[in-house]
Amino acid sequence: MRMLDFTLDGSPIRLGITDLVIAGWTGRDAHKLQEHIDELAALGIAPPATVPCYYRAGLETLTQDAAVDVLGHDSSGEGEWILLETPEGRFIGCGSDHTDRKVEAYSIPVSKQMCPKPISAALWRWEEVAPHWDSLEIHSEIREGGAWVTYQRGLVAAMRHPEDLLEKARALGVPTGHGLLMFGGTLAVHGGIRPAADFRVTLHDPVRGRGITHGYTTRSL
Known part of the structure; x- marks a missing residue:
C-alpha cells in the first residue's frame, strides 16, 4: 500500500492506494475517439482491439512533486481526472498520464510504467460533483515560447462516466475496490502531441465555481 497526503476542503487527509489503473480509449463520442486514435497513429501507436481498456502501473510512479525526471525527450503529459476509492469515501482530483511516446x-x-504519474494534492468528494459531473471541464496547458498555451480543453462528458468505467473494469477483473486510483482517460490535443518541459492540468467545476490545478516541470535525463 502507498500512503499519500491530500487536502480535502483545505484540511489534510491521508489515503492508502493499493492499485493504480489507467483507463484508455475512454471517449464517449466515436468521432472524438477517432481523433485521439488518429493522433496516436501518427506516432506509430496502434489502438487496442477493444475499448475502453485498462492498464496497470506501479504505485511508485505516483507523485505530487512539482518536478519529475523523465528519460530522453519523447514524453508528454495528458490531462485527466482521477478517481480514488477508499474506506473514507470516493474522491475526485486531476493528474497527468505522462507517457513516453x-x-x-x-x-x-510498458510506456505507462516508464514515466511518473503526477497527481493533484487537492481532492473533491464524489458526492459534491456527481449531480453535475458532465459539466466539469479538463484544461491542460504547456509552456511554449515562454508562454502558457492550451494543450487540451473539453468537458469530462467527452469521456465515459466514472460509473461506466468502473462497471466495465469489474467485468474484466480489474481492481475497483478500496485502494483504487484510476485515471479516467484523456482528450485530443490542440496542435498535435508534443513534448514540453512545463505542463499543468486543471479540473474546473463551473457549478461550484472552483478548480483543482496541478503543474509540474520535467527534467530530461
Missing part, C-alpha cells in the same frame, strides 16, 4: 509505439503497457 517512443516506447508507446511498441508497447503501451
Whole structure:
C-alpha cells in the first residue's frame, strides 16, 4: 500500500492506494475517439482491439512533486481526472498520464510504467460533483515560447462516466475496490502531441465555481 497526503476542503487527509489503473480509449463520442486514435497513429501507436481498456502501473510512479525526471525527450503529459476509492469515501482530483511516446509505439503497457504519474494534492468528494459531473471541464496547458498555451480543453462528458468505467473494469477483473486510483482517460490535443518541459492540468467545476490545478516541470535525463 502507498500512503499519500491530500487536502480535502483545505484540511489534510491521508489515503492508502493499493492499485493504480489507467483507463484508455475512454471517449464517449466515436468521432472524438477517432481523433485521439488518429493522433496516436501518427506516432506509430496502434489502438487496442477493444475499448475502453485498462492498464496497470506501479504505485511508485505516483507523485505530487512539482518536478519529475523523465528519460530522453519523447514524453508528454495528458490531462485527466482521477478517481480514488477508499474506506473514507470516493474522491475526485486531476493528474497527468505522462507517457513516453517512443516506447508507446511498441508497447503501451510498458510506456505507462516508464514515466511518473503526477497527481493533484487537492481532492473533491464524489458526492459534491456527481449531480453535475458532465459539466466539469479538463484544461491542460504547456509552456511554449515562454508562454502558457492550451494543450487540451473539453468537458469530462467527452469521456465515459466514472460509473461506466468502473462497471466495465469489474467485468474484466480489474481492481475497483478500496485502494483504487484510476485515471479516467484523456482528450485530443490542440496542435498535435508534443513534448514540453512545463505542463499543468486543471479540473474546473463551473457549478461550484472552483478548480483543482496541478503543474509540474520535467527534467530530461
